[in-house]
Structures are given as structure tokens and as C-alpha cells.
Amino acid sequence: MIPVNEPLLDGNEKRYLQECIDTGWISSEGPFVERFETAMAERVGRRYAVAVANGTAALELALAALGLEPGDMVVVPTFTIISCAAAVVRNGCVPLFVDADPRTWNMDLDRLAELLADEIDRKGNRRLKAIMAVHVYGLPVEMAPVLALADRYGLKVVEDAAEMHGQTCGGKPCGGFGALSIFSFYPNKLVTTGEGGMVLTDDPPLAERCRSLRNLCFQPERRFVHEELGYNYRISNLQAAVGVAQLERLDRFIERKRAMGRRYTALLEGCPGVQLPLASTPYADNIYWVYGVVLSDEVAGDAAAMMKRLAGRGIGTRPFFWPLHEQPVLLRMGLSSRDEGRFPVAERLARRGFYLPSGVALREEQVDEVATTLLEECRGMDARHGGGGRS
DSSP states (O other), X not given: OBOSOOOOOXXXXXXXXXXXXXXXXXXXXXXXXXXXXXXXXXXXXXXXXXXXXXXXXHHHHHHHHTTOOTTOEEXXXXXXXXXXXXXXXXXXXXXXXXXXXXXXXXXXXXXXXHHHIIIIIITOOSSEEEEEEEOBBTBOOOHHHHHHHHHHHTXXXXXXXXXXXXXXXXXXETTOSSSEEEEEOOTTSXXXXXXXXXXXXXXXXXXXXXXXXXXXXXXXXXXXXXXXXXXXXXXXXXXXXXXXXXXXXXXXXXXXXXXXXXXXXXXXXXXXXXXXXXXEETTEEOOOSSEEEEXXXXXXXXXXXXXXXXXXXXXXXXXXXXXXXXXXXXXXXXXXXXXXXSSHHHHHHHHHXXXXXXXXXXXXXXXXXXXXXXXXXXXXXXXXXXXXXXX
């Protein structure tokens, strides 16, 4: 089976881990934590970085640091991972969903503008406080319009750059936008620590707030007397050591990802019934964190059926995100609804989209095998069902 992802750990990872073991610094107090934070902050042009246990924890801390009140509302793209909605809900807030753009798969900015105008201009909604801008799969959200809308309506922006290590938007590093930004270091990310995340900001009080919340809200003078409840969201020195080693080779990883994406596109161009990812937009070139494809409506069956066929031929895949507005847990909580026709793009992406093996360890011959297999399956299906063509 060609795995959907496999990290590369052949740099200084072993050396730095050995250093942790030799010195005995394995907890969150070790020096690699600060070293990792400093390196990430410098990479994205931020003043402060706070390393945490995972990307979900980073989102929760970012929203908590904003001081939102219970019942406040946060705009979130519906086409993203559940962590985004979970962070909103766990802070006592309410998510408002926006559909996806059919080409970039990110939040549709026209729909965002319409939502804000409706909620604030027409309804006078004073509980709407923030926008979570989530970059999806390889192309970022165009941040300039998001920031302009946020400024117009007095909203805070949290940038979810979990998948965008090394990516830029309008020439500025992703992770450098908004009041706060976050990264994830899960094994399928370009920089991995196994599990891990980070919150970044340019605001000193927000940075200090995140550090306090990360560490159980211990007080400097009276450590075990607590004025509020924080979290144990610390990252270990061992994890940070791996992160430092990974970050040293981020540019190499980006080159591998983009070469993989170009090769897939060249091999799959003209594949019947398949929408390939955009190579670029006016504000960013695709980094191909993953290589996603979307089956056209003419293709019989859905993404799950195609993934099953590919698995039978030794090709690992993964489905696209399932829309937040359709998540059973949010429906049961009354935080969403299945109103027909409100989010057609996200619903179609979830049912027709999946991504191919895309890890930094993927070899060229494996890319060729995956592409050839997908082509054969699509052409065979096209022949059986009377044509179709690329969407």
C-alpha cells in the first residue's frame, strides 16, 4: 500500500533528541521549546510564538485569549476540520458557517461579505466578534479582503495556518495575519513534532495570555493559587527538538511538495471526470500540502467508491473534510442545521473529493503509480458509463 502520508525524519531529529536525553531535559521546561518558538516566529514574521500540545489546543487558546463572551459568534468556513468548530464551542461561542469556493476550496469571500452584511448591517448583530480564516489543502484564503472586512466591522481575525507551513499569501508568510494565528505539527504537516501546535501573535498581552492559559494559569508569585482555570496544553522538549530539526529543512520539503504537485498535474491532465487542484491564484502558488481531486457529477459513484477501488489496488487515500454544518454533534447541540441549498459547494466537495498520497517521503515512481492507477480507474468508469469528461 502506498501510504497517504509518510514524514521524513532524516535530518537532525535523532541528534537533537539524543541531546534532550543526555541533558535530562525532556519536559516542557527544556531549551528546545523556546528555540522552536523563536524559529517559527522568525519564519512567519511574528513577534511571539507559544508552542502547545496540538493544533486544536492552539485554536482553543487563540479564541480564549481574545476574551470572547459566552454566546458571542465566530465566522468559520463549513469546509474544514471539526477542530475549528470545537474551539468555538468550547469557548462558549457560536459558529456561523460560510460555504466554500468551488475552485480554491477555501472560504468563499463573496459569501463571507454577504453573511457579515446580513448579520451586522441588516440585523445589527452585536454578538458577532471574530472570523476564523482557515487555509485548506494547498492554497491559502486571500487574506487582504478578509482583513478589510474585519476592519470594516470591527472583528478580530484568527488565522488557521495549520496546513500552510512555508506558504505565502500576497507575498507575506501564512501565519503572519490577524490578531492571532495557529499552526499544527501533526505527522502529515510539512513540519511535524508527532503531535503539537503553536499560537503566534504580535500583541504582547495576547502572547502572555496564551502562555498563562497553556500552563494552568499558574501565577508567578503564588504558583498554586489560581484566579482562573487554564489548561495543560504544554509541548515537551522532545517534541520541540524534532520541530527544530524539521523546520531547518522546511524549504526542502516545500520544493518536494511542489514537485509532487506538478508531477501529479502533468500525469493527470485530461483525466476524465476529475477536477484537479488549481496550480496558482493571483495571490499564491499552490504548496500542495495534499493533492486533492474532485470527481465530476458525470462520474458514477462517489469519492468513497473510488477510494475503495484505489485501496483494492494498493493506493492509500483520504476523504475530504465533512462539512461542519452537517456534523451530527453540532446538529444535536442546535448549533447547525441541514437547511437545503445553503452550502452546496462544501457538500459536493465532501461527497466527491478525496486526496492522493502526498507526503514529503513520496517518491516519483510512487506518484507515477498512483496517477496511472487513477487514470485507469477513471477511464474504465468513463467507458462503462458513456463518457463524461473533465470538470
